[in-house]
Amino acid sequence: MGDLLGVAVLGAGHMGADHVRRLGRVVGGARVAAVADPDTDRAAAAAAGLDGATVHSDAEAALDAPGVEAVLIASPGPAHEEALLGAFARGLPVLCEKPMVPDSAGAYRVVEAEARLGRRLAQIGFMRRYDTEYRRLKALLDTGGLGRPLMLHCTHRNVSSPPGFTSAMLINSSVSHEIDAARWLLGQELTAVTVLRPAPSAGAPEGLSDPQFVLFETERGALVDVEVFVNCGFGYQVRCEAVCEAGSARIGDEHTMVVTARGGAREEVAQDYLVRFADAYDREVQAWVDSARSGRAGGPSAWDGYAAAAVAEAGVRALETGGRTAVRLAPRPSLYADADE
Template sequence: MSELRIAVLGVGLMGAGHARRITKQISGARVTVINDYLVEKAEEVAATIPGSRVVADPLDAIAADDVDAVVLATPGTTHEKLLLACLELGKPVLCEKPLTTDVDTSFEIVKREEDLGRKLIQVGFMRRFDPEYVQLKALIDSGAIGLPLIVHCAHRNPVVPPGFDSAMIVRDSLVHEVDVARFLLDEEIVAVTILKPTPNSHAGAGLQDPQLALFETASGRLVDVEVFVTTGVAYEVRTEVVAERGSAMIGLDVGMVRKSTSGAWGGQIAPGFKQRFAQAFTNELQSWVDAVQAGTNVDGPDAWDGYAAAAVCAAGVRSLESGVRVEVEMASKVSASR
């Protein structure tokens, strides 16, 4: 096809941003249909996108003749029904996390897609497309610093919306580190422990913030994560990989900083200010559009990655509530493909 025609479902903060990027920054695609449960919001966004129209029913939007693919940015509770509609109609979909809101339905989506015999779902873990994470992953895969042994992560937000609870810190914030750990180390997380430090006195009543998470991987490597979502300071995301022959850190706003056995260390200073993951979102969308145009439909985290993240976060919530180590309950890929 000469130009991919896309329906954007849900035009809140994420969806409206995706619609704008597709229109202004992405080649080979255009937005033809806008949907939101707030019709006036959909009309407001459509008015800024030439050639687009509003379709009130999301299922009608997916089925529209002028829609080749879908960007799904509606609330997570709607994802299962809408993903099933995309699969039934054979339309590729870029689905913002979560895949679905629970482990069982996420696994059902994985199996339903596998029944089709081709991948149609890409999940929006955009950090995999961030230049610094791409650089860190390439360094690990090159073997230049040897086998990674430990990963240290920090995930800090200045503020979260009202109603953001302790479990949402796991499901909505820590989930990104879940995918980062699986992406960088190429293996599954098999156990999670959530520790609860003294809560921030400036956090909302009852909000356990910060939290410290410890992931154990299948081969015995450890990933520790500080999640602190009410710092009142800034948005900070850092990742350090400690390996057998050196270490590397990203997220310092100076590019990757590397230490080596030669005693050298350093990195490159970014040429200017930009929102931390602005480029990642653009790269993610362009990569997805190119994959759909090529007929592969997915170039990044897939439905299995969405299911794995849901399973790890479910274990994390149980650990948060119980205060003990919780093993991840997850099917094997063999059982998924039956």
Template sequence: MSELRVGVVGVGIMGADHAERVARQTSGARLVAVSDPDTARAEALAARLSGTAGASGAAGFGGAPGNGPVRVINDPLELIAAADVDAVILASPGFAHAEQLFACLEHGKPVLCEKPLTMDAASALQVVEAEHKVGRQLIQVGFMRRFDPEYAELKQLLDSGELGRTLLLHNVHRNQSAPPGFRSEMIVRDSMVHEVDIARWLLDAEITQITVQAPKPSSLVDDGVRDPQLAVFQLANGTMADVEVFVNFQVGYEVRCEAVAERGSATIGLGSGVFTRADGQWGGAMPADFRVRFARAYDIEVQRWVDATVRGEIDGPTAWDGYAAAAVCEAGIESLTSGRPVDVTLADKDEVLG
């Protein structure tokens, strides 16, 4: 396959960003189709990206040769089945993922699925089982932090054993603001889920118990929304992790992670760019948007997905990772409601995938 023909389902903020990335700067890929319930939005994006020139040397991967025409397919299942679509990026709402993932499996289409894999653990496990029956891995889940250079460097450091055994992981996840209707359980399922995956990845173990609690909420959030939230994870290898998630922080987008080990600690996410001292003040800029903080991670993620897909492989979080995250978040929502620790129940991986 000389060029991977990609279709994007869902062209809201994240999907449009991925469509631009494929059309403008991803080497070895071409955007051929988009689908969205908002037909006008899809048509505007398709018109803007049709015939787009590829970026020279974009993302450090040698650049893209340019994009041809992009068509709009109103039915996402029709896009998935289209003969001229080799692979799919799913950036549709989570409630639509299960049906669309089953369609990708049915048609043998590799898919990069934005989180969550599905809305609950039971349907996520069904996706894992269905993929296993196909006989090869086709699903990669969009936990892009694994591709962020800072997180990748931290993972390499911890795995090296240079600091001894890792004991604790501290996380901060703050958004400037959340969209209207972003409920308490969505903070767990759509925001905290990133820390769920990163804890499993960095600490190399499954989460066995989660406790989610909340202080008196910010006065700036809608009634009934519990924001911020504080979670504690217990992992199967005896390590622990915590995370503060605050999705209406007002200041900007901030993600930090500190690993504490036997012989030292390591911290990422302290900010980059120019640090100034002037006019009686000091500091630097904080991005307002996750796409700014993790732009490089998204670039690397999509490029590596394309490269691996052409090789017939998966190079990132798998359907099992998406299922495990869904199970932890499901237990987390229960804990937020009850105020008590909740054990995480996972299927036996060897039985499911053996």
């Protein structure tokens, strides 16, 4: 196992357990060296069958476990800042699931800490950048063949929201993916947010403002709208259409199996993000492993994580006030001059 990158996975919930499986059985060049979760039974279940993987209740213990050379953070968002700073202190490359840090102040502390190191160690888990359709759309927009992008129309639907999901989380948890995707696809920062709320769906839990319509403005005059509907009941759908001066391009139309029987046809609809973006997660983690083994960091940066947190905070304020809210970004350190690659 000496030629394999030893990874500590922090968090063994739905996402963390899937990453343990991915590192242990799907991607090449890595092995799971440690799994940490306050629920050690859950951590042990995730690590079962993986040779040499130790189990810990404490993240710090996992970072210091024998053979750990890199860290994948899939714990709840409030624990991310401490884990990221712990990885930086040990010089460990890290892949951190979004949100990098839930609040922009904490996210910027991470940016400043990494900037003081003078080199990038963190990659943030905005996996849509690794999705085949998103990458094709990005390449098309970058050619300029359709002219200047004027608008992005986005859809983000979930079957149902988990217990405890709040109206603010539609923006800072669900729409955070569209925030990063829009910044990346357009190569622009988002400068203002407006949130409109139709009457809640009958399928939404009591008190949850679902769906929402979120409108972003960009620094060069494009508009991005997002319909987010986390209790649609029928499936998981993510779509994006770029409308440009000389044409448009749309991704996210399901290209899945269609079953025809008994005089009718039925098309499958994904029920979970781990199904819809399974290939993107695989490519994301493989790219991170390859980068970590070569001593460099690529992909979405800590700056991208900070920018997403700052835009989401403005979005939550817009939701609460009902008005247009400007996005305020702190100075961008020179370390991230090319962060939107």
